[in-house]
Amino acid sequence: MRDVAVVGVGCTEFGERWSASFRDLFVTAGTLALEDAGISGERIDALYVGNMSAGRFIEQEHIGALIADFAGLATNHIPSTRVEAACASGGLAFRQAVIAVASGMEDVVVAAGVEKMTDVGTGVSVDTLAGAADREWEGFAGATFPGLYAMIATDYMHRYPLTREQLAEVAVKNHENGSKNPIAQFQNRITVDTVLSSSLVADPLRLFDCSPITDGAAAVVVVPLERAREFTDSPVRVLASAQASDTIALHDRRDISTLDATVAAGKRALERSRLTHRDIDLVEVHDCFTIAEICAIEDLGFCAKGEAGRLTAEGVTALGGDIPVNPSGGLKACGHPVGATGVKQICEVVTQIRGEAAGRQVDAEIGMTHNVGGTGATVVVHILGA
């Protein structure tokens, strides 16, 4: 296995992109990533793309070929492969790109993620997203994602010391970070009171506990470490890639407040990189809901179970804290174009390690990403370092 590095990153603006199509979004992100790596499309050997549900959002499958074609790469007949694991699709696309380069099979590989969610109404969106859960045992019974994460929050708050105010602090912190991120869907600061006075979605989760429906795309260029200096003066190494699965339905889990796949993927990533938690300078976690960030911090092992709420309220996970969590603004403030999110996390960690994160810059040499599909049936964790 060869060492692998990221040499280019690019993200569209995330948001309700009424004037951009699915195709516009991934072409924009891909072009930004290629410009960042200083290369043209002819140098690309293969493409992996993460997308959850273009079949239902825009009635289009065969996304790998579509992207190769509209990015102008079909003339070279390069391999282009879509991977899907619901909200973890982007993280898996990056992982497949890393495997392709590490194996020696390919040299210059682009991993992209894209989702265009606003071409359908809210009802179709919510039902499409329910396809990430167990359709037969959850979706058909009426469970939606806010409902499932509300069950996690209810169970968690029953068992561990987490106040409603502490939970709101996750959203407050992520909006603060998003206010410093030019691609974020929401760049406005909020207060605990904003969260607590927002409409109830699924008790105890309120509107500002939930990540939004978003259009967007992200792309990164991955090469063998030994060739990285051909492309950039600031390559960022992939120190570990780990993926884990769990039951697709929440009710089949050993413990619904602990995402065992997060625990497994996090442990494997640290083992493979031979690092400890103290080596990690920042982490982008999958905060599809505020409770998801609380669980992620704990299940990745940054603190004991039941402590993340207090630590968040104390500022430990803020930009200036001991372990900055979601400096990008996370899914909450950046928005969550499902297939793009996992790749955007990689973009953020690379940008931070390069020292190019401007107003949201943290002191970072090593960063972690954590991307979740469904309620934790797929988790993929990456560690990247200077």
Add this chain to the structure above:
Amino acid sequence: MRDVAVVGVGCTEFGERWSASFRDLFVTAGTLALEDAGISGERIDALYVGNMSAGRFIEQEHIGALIADFAGLATNHIPSTRVEAACASGGLAFRQAVIAVASGMEDVVVAAGVEKMTDVGTGVSVDTLAGAADREWEGFAGATFPGLYAMIATDYMHRYPLTREQLAEVAVKNHENGSKNPIAQFQNRITVDTVLSSSLVADPLRLFDCSPITDGAAAVVVVPLERAREFTDSPVRVLASAQASDTIALHDRRDISTLDATVAAGKRALERSRLTHRDIDLVEVHDCFTIAEICAIEDLGFCAKGEAGRLTAEGVTALGGDIPVNPSGGLKACGHPVGATGVKQICEVVTQIRGEAAGRQVDAEIGMTHNVGGTGATVVVHILGA
């Protein structure tokens, strides 16, 4: 890169499986493959699954996790990844499994393919399949897959010497082979007259020129060659894996009667295996329509452009011919559960090389598979040998 071998294969019966769910299908195929490899699920390190459009066929995404869960593998939290490239999804799942093992990342990997197509009506099926083509420039204009392949057939018959009767011989031969395959959806022999008197679907293609709507699943177990004898006395080596893309829309191609992605993937596979066409004893090609088999034989280089119709009518591609094509019965007679087809092709070649194909056995040491997405926007070719 390590050498890779297939040590277990399993297929469900293909057909209108009213009494089996999506989950039943893949569990059945997976169990057969594990039994064939003589192992239990705990030995599996990772899973790749090919599926085109469960999102629209059964409103379920996140297929990797679903399969890991219902196959009883979620407790080990193994990585499980869905790949999608329309009708080439199965071939790509196998390819990703091969890359995972070749890279040294994983040891025992299952590649599966599954599609459950009969839970929706014909209108939804046809529209869902149109998602494999260019939705904006083909689907929205009313193009369906029979229509697109009819354009290929019309162009081909205008330029090359192919009679309507020769085209029908493809279906006659594949039904003859299917009659000897216990998993085939159609096990009845037909004549040229059956094809010519069947209803017109899209001129010049008639009902018996078209592969059917099918439910089914297939799975294979892939391991490093050096460990293959732990599992079986008859491992089959993966001699080459090659994938190519092309424009998603037919009208953007250089030549609509030549699938350039087939040409590219076929050439790459032969180069990587250091074999020539004379070394290949059988080939499973993607005959979604009879014209597709004609093009495939030529574009893979088994004969010159314009010759495949005559050779088919002369019996060169029959079981006893110089180059048996689709001994399984192909998509035409086996049926075409979209995501499963590419893996079923691998199962057939492995079964043939092992000498276990009973009434449809050909004299085979080396075989090729050819799996196409859409009208040729993705093509994946594998070569396997004893």
